[in-house]
Amino acid sequence: MDTQKSAILKALLREFGYTHRSLATEVNRVSGRFFGRPGAATDRDVRRWVSGAVRWPTGRYLLPLAEIFDRPPEAMGFVPRGRSSRLPVPPPRDADREEEPVKRRTFLLDVASTAATVALALGLDETPVSGRLTLADVQRISGVIGRLQAHFNAIGGGALLEVATAYIHRLRDAVDGCTYGPNVEKALHSAISDLYSSAGWAAHDGGYGELARLHHAAALQSAILAGDKRGQARAWSNLAMQARVEGRHREALQINRAALDSRQARQDPRIAALLHSRLAIGHARSGDSPAAARSVLAAEAAYDRFDTAAPPPPWLRFLDAAEISGLSAIAHRAMGRLPDAEIATAQALQLLPSNMHRNRAYYGVQLAELQIAQGELTRGTATVAAIDTSALSSRRIGDRLATIHHTLTA
Missing domain, CATH: 1.20.58 (Methane Monooxygenase Hydroxylase; Chain G, domain 1)
Structure with a gap:
């Protein structure tokens, strides 16, 4: 691992409160649960993982680490070595040895x-x-x-x-x-x-x-x-979104503006609509409501220029009228306009295709949050009850839904 990646595992140890020795003990315990007998990791092994001397631990230790820190190996800073670098599936165990x-x-x-x-x-x-x-x-x-x-x-x-x-x-x-x-x-x-x-x-x-x-x-x-100018615009847009999620709002705005100045954004109204929508959220979270409102209007104007006869690239198929409404709702919410945000979120849910299960759950959670924030607990409870997460795999949505359930029960 390079310095940046080895720092990830160091940070995880601090976040979860492990020393090198206590992590080795926990890895051995979880390994025993997975494989039927305890592992033999020592604090020396942990030091080698943290330092980067071991770039990809053996599966007997990698699977317990993924369990302990609740993330895939790459998110812990480990570097795959090739085809052999697959997270193993633990062998089946006897029913009488199954834990809770x-x-x-x-x-x-x-x-x-x-x-x-x-x-x-x-x-x-x-x-x-x-x-x-x-x-x-x-x-x-x-x-x-x-x-x-x-x-x-x-x-x-x-x-x-x-x-x-x-x-x-x-x-x-x-x-x-x-x-x-x-x-x-x-x-x-x-x-x-x-x-x-x-x-x-x-x-x-x-x-x-x-x-x-x-x-x-x-x-x-x-x-x-x-x-690939289109790919560059997409990457810049995603980097701006990531900066915003991490609270670096000014950086997000700078990246978004730079992406909007690209020729691809000027020529492709779909990319322009996405960038203006995300720019609106950035302005709103930076406290500039007039700029946010202008960006919302610019996104809607770009959407009106979509060439519906030409199919969008696969990564932009999600960007339809429903998504434009949903993104504008996020901007309204950041500006403190909760009733407007609720109306736009409800519109997004009405317009979403039935096969967009992930986005339907996302905006369902957002609608419930908005209703609860306005003191409408009964409506929020009904909205939550209608959210279908049976086929969903999204930790972000799951965490937000868990927070809503906690709020309602409290």
Whole structure:
């Protein structure tokens, strides 16, 4: 691990209150629960993980670490070594040795099962990592990435982070192991940029902010290598969003303005609508309500210029009238205009397609929060009861929903 990545594991130890010795003890205990006998990790092993001397621990320790810190290996700063760097599935255990079910572990295993199903359905292993790549190969790769993005819109990012990360490694193997011409090289880097952006959103949806930022930065780098202006605009937009989520509002505004000044934003009303919507939220959270209102109007004006006859790229299919309403609701809420935010959120829910389960749950949670904030507890309770999270894998949405339940019961 480099200095930045090794710092992640150090920070996790501090956040969870572990010393090197106590973490080794906990890893051995969890390893015993997973594999039937305790592990043999020592404080020396932990020091080697923290220092980066061991870039990818053995699966016997990696799976317990993922359980303890509730995040995938890359989000702990570990660096995969290749095809062998897959998070293992623990072997089955006798029923009489099963402990009390732990909600977090159950969630992790459900995510792993969903991820395996999606990976199999997408045929990720069919992408060649040797031989000669053609434009037809890259088109198939782009199709896989587009379908992965469609899965995100349907179920959320929590189950797809592992899938996206594994596919990133496979495409990196293809970059190093295949031969191709300059046009294929650019197309391949453009596809990798799209995949990094999708992985960044999956990490964001799973609550892994540091990993999300790294993926969005990698998306920008790949888009630059490809000379892909659309990919660059997408990456800048995501970096602005991530900065805003982390409370760096001025930086988010600067990034957003720079992205809006790009030729791609001026030529593509879909990208312009997305950027203006996010700029509105940035202005609102910075306390500039007039600028936020102007950006909301600019987003709506850009939406009116959409060419509905031309299909959008897969990553922008989510940006429809429902999403424009939902994003404007976030801006209204940040400006303190709760009734306007509630109306816009309700409109988003009415306009959302039935297959957008993730966004429907997201805006359902947002509507309940707005109703509760206005003292309408009965309506908020009814809204929460209507939210369907049965097929959803989104830690961010789950955490917000848990907070609502706590508020209502309190």
